Amino acid sequence: MNTIKLRAENLNLSFGKKQILKNINIEFQENQVTSLIGPSGCGKSTLLRSFNRMHDLSPDAKIDGNLYLDDLDLYAKKNSVTDIRKRIGMVFQKPNPLPKSIYENLSYALHIHNYPKQEIPDLIEKALKESFLWDEVKDELKKPAVKLSGGQQQRLCIARTVVLRPEVILMDEPCSALDPISTKKIEDLILRLKKDFTIIIVTHNMQQAQRISDKVAFMYLGELIEYDTCHTIFNNPKNELTQHYIGGHFG
Template structure:
């Protein structure tokens, strides 16, 4: 089994406050991994560390190592890290441009020729189930799309540069049930080609879509195993208490 992303003794502090403490983790290719845990346990900070965003914060003190495949982050250009490891946030952030210009933004940056840009844009909109919904309004503002459509647009936009990993931070928290199910179905398809790591407070969502689940508490990984084991037979009592709703 190839591990596409790994961390070794990873710690992150802000001033005197340690947010992540000696995290060792290995993520499998073409799987969905859910990261669960109560608010403030370090989930989002961990996700930002996995694509190098944390290094932009001058107040963050990062110790330990993050590896993409067999290469340590510091051996890679940050542009390469961002190209290979895409990240999306809780609220969709479409650019204040048309749907089409949102989709071609990164492609133009990387110098992809116009005809190929058009092919990629249609392909990724279809992959995310959005093409039929927006094919007649590609020149309209992306800000006029519904919340669920905006989130799928942001995912489609991230896919245009063919990352190998998608990091998602609570992508469904602001969506209704139908849009949440649309996103989940899309992610289940996307894992055939991409590795997906998703932070979620929705334990039912983790059970529905995740192959593996990581439980974090107070900046530490308490348990990291296949999802069925985590929810049906947790090895740590703190995991059992959390998934039982005793805290969180």
């Protein structure tokens, strides 16, 4: 049985007077891909971002409940946000490479976390290989990252996350701005990375969720409606609301 890597217990989250997440209880297993699905505004991205403390940047955010990485309380005051974000990486909807070279995009975080200088080139090569990007960029690592195609930029952002060896990778609609060929490369990459990482992805693409997920969580109006294996959610959902969403009746 797989180890529980990440979990939320009785999680409620509000921005000002508006409650976004309502009593969420969920566990994510190690070395699996879990997709969060549901209509826009249902709280998928808000849940995702709560795990690496992204809402700390919102002064009106109020969080009740508990979130854990293994047995680490992610919101305990004694725990460093920087350390948490090293263990729980994040890939955003739009590629956001730094205005630096390909090499510097990966070396920047390694320098911040005081990795030994002599180890950095090998760590960068490994991350680029894991992200299926090495063969395309190995001869032009000094090239500005913004000169890469959209799909390459997103793989670079994944490599930038992977290079720190996090335990969990959060992905917020990582393919929504990409063409089908780039999307296929990212999906292949996700399936490869789950051997070493626990991955949680927000997606609006039902076919994508079916292609890459071990488990699927369906959310609606801030509540977790149903959470089960990918096969069960798409072939035999227990909740009528899930059936209607999967069937395309709303979304």
